[in-house]
Amino acid sequence: MHSLLLSNLFWGFGWVVVLIIDVLALxxxxxxxxxTAAMAWLLLILIVPLVGLVIYLLIGNFRLPAKRRNEQARIDEIIRSRVQRGGxxxxxxxWFQRVAEQNETLTSLPAVAGNGASLIDDYQASMDAMAAAIDTANDWVHVEFYIVAWDDTTRGFFSAMERAVQRGVTVRLxxxxxxxxxxxxxDKTFAELDRIGVKWSFMLPVQPFKGKFQRPDLRNHRKLLVVDGRVGFMGSQNLxxxxxxxxxxxxxxxxxxxLMTRLDGPVVAQVNTVFLSDWVIETGEDVSASEHLAASDIAPAAENLTCQLVPxxxxxETENNLRLFLSLIHAATxxxxxxxxxxxxxEAMVYAITTACQRGLDVQLFVSEIGDQGLxxxxxxxxxxxxxxxxxxxxxYPAPFILHAKHFSIDDDVAVIxxxxxxxxxxxxxAEMxxxxxxxxxxxxxxxxxxKYRDAGRELTLEEWEREPAHSTFLDGLARLTSALN
Structure with a gap:
């Protein structure tokens, strides 16, 4: 009788705990x-309450700590006070005026004219072009990449940084x-950076014993290079x-x-502003007084493109990139x-894309034939x-290649990269750019x-897709549910 009472008390206590978890989750x-995200989280917690709660406590907060958000807001106010508002x-x-105004409201960065931009879709050629730009540096070089590695492909880039340091150029990474x-x-990568004299820092470090912690899977995914404020690079490629x-x-x-793009003109100042913002947030060191040129101080390019950076x-506070993408898709004719x-x-992007088709637009999507991340x-x-x-x-796009480029275009004169x-x-x-x-x-x-993508790959048809085996589409649907856990 005593053991039965204990068992009942144990199960009763368990149900009360589960009930409390469910109510608090709701x-x-x-x-x-x-x-969609709320429903995915609630489904997980209702099915496996304790496991779901632990996962939620680890990765349920989709914002950075308030201190970092407040610092970004402070930097945006400084940018807004110093940058002449885009006319x-x-x-x-x-419609383009309104999109540019939206971006400026969210990021403080205006659309600026007088820019040049050239595309580089060759992997090694992009690396070589960035190294060549570093070799022209007189004062400073700013490097920011999601992934940095010292290997045979990047050796020329690292050598260019070393030569720059030897010339007295400040290189920050x-x-x-x-x-x-x-x-x-x-470890060898950072040992090499130390050896050649590059000043470097981690972005979004997960170091709880040093007081640096946030949701572990919040990452800084940006890729950029700025040389003396005159030349910039940005795009999809990692180092x-x-x-x-x-x-x-x-x-x-x-x-x-x-796909990378080489930039010159006033927009390079905006690329550099993103680097300086990330640098001061991560290191506490504000070098904007000595390592920044105002857009007005940068000579315009002959190509005279209008560009606007959207970090x-x-x-x-909101998804700046998603709002940009949706605005452009809805504006396309x-x-x-x-x-x-x-x-x-x-859901908003799915509706925007399918609605564009219903408006009679030509809508195309380029993706890889195979994937490197299963889910x-x-x-x-x-x-x-x-x-x-x-x-x-x-x-x-055909195997064994992963089409990692990130860009899109609407009509005949507007694009995003x-x-x-x-x-x-x-x-x-x-964190994107x-x-x-x-x-x-x-x-x-x-x-x-x-x-080039069309020539290299093939088109997927609805008839072909309808022949996909059931077990494969089952995995697709299951993975779709997990994708909403953000």
Missing amino acids: IYIPRDRKP DDPGWPR LADFIATRKIPNS ISRDYNSPKNIKRGLKWQE SGPAY ERVILTSPYFVPD VYHAQRSYYRTLLAAGVRIFL GSSNMDIRSFSLN SMLVRGASFVQAMRRVEQ
């Missing part, structure tokens, strides 16, 4: 969270803490070998296909061409039928890149 989880060019369409440290032999030095990738023969991430290695859209790959596939049925043309994937992680959890470009010459260059 109260707190839906607050300031999208319904509405009478040559801009009204930021690298994401978790992404870079998990690369094989990462690492094309196979990421991963035994798994090497065994599968995987190679990453990227985004969990330090901001002829075509929308999207390229993303990890395409896991939220993301299957979650992406779960959207194919909806998109194909709506009229989206999907092109698969940067570090942001079109997935829920990039919208909410990663996208650049809005208005200029027919730039879009024409992007069209040539897109044609």
Whole structure:
């Protein structure tokens, strides 16, 4: 009788704990969270309460700590006070004026004219071009990449940094803490940076014993280089070998296909502003007085493109990149061409894309035929039928390449390029950087890149997709559910 009473008390206590967890989850989880994400979290906690609670406590907070968010807000106010507000060019369409105004409201960075931008889709050529730019440095070099590795591919880049330091140039480098440290032999990378005299720091370090901690999977995913404020680079490519030095990738023969852009003109000041913001947040050192040029001090480029940088991430109050993407898709009148290695859209983007098809637009999506991340790959596939049925043309870039480029274009004169994937992680959890470009010459260059994708790959049809085996689409649907846990 005594053991039965204890057993009943144990189970009764357990049910009370589960009830309390469920009630608290229903109260707190839906607050300031999208319904799909809230439902995914609630489903997890209702099915496995204790496990779900532990996972939620680890990764349930999709914002950075208040201290970091407040610092980003302080920096944005400084930028807003120092930067001359972008004026509405009478040559801009009204819708473009509104999009530029939206971006400036969210980031403090205005659209600026007088820029040059050239695309580089060759992996090693991009690395060599950045190294050549560093060799022209007279004063300072700013380097920021999600992943940094010293290997045969990046050796020339590191050598250029070393030569710059030897000339008396200050070289500063930021690298994401978790992404870079998990690369094989990462200690050798930072030992080499120390040897050549580069000043470096981690971004978003997970070091709780040093008072540096946030949700562990919040990452800084930006890729940029600025030389003396005159020349800049940005795009999708990390500072690492094309196979990421991963035994798994090497065994599968995987190679990453990227797209970078070389910049000159006033927009380089905006790229540098993003670096300076990240540098002061991570190190506490403000070097903007000595290592920054105002946009007005940078000579305009002959190409005269209008550009606007749009940084985004969990330090901001909203998804700056997602709002930019949605605004452009809704504004398109002829075509929308999207390229993303990890395409896991939220409901708003799915509706925007399928509505564009219903308006009679030519909508195309370029993705990889194979994936390097199982859950993301299957979650992406779960959207194919909806998109194909709506009229989206999907092109698969062939194995063994991972199409890692991140860009899209609308109509004939507006495009976006940067570090942001079109997935829920990039919208909410990663610090990203996208650049809005208005200029027919730039879009024409992007069209040539897109044609290379078509020539290399193949088009996926609805008829082909309908023949997919049930077990495969089951995994797709399951992965789609997990993608909402943000």
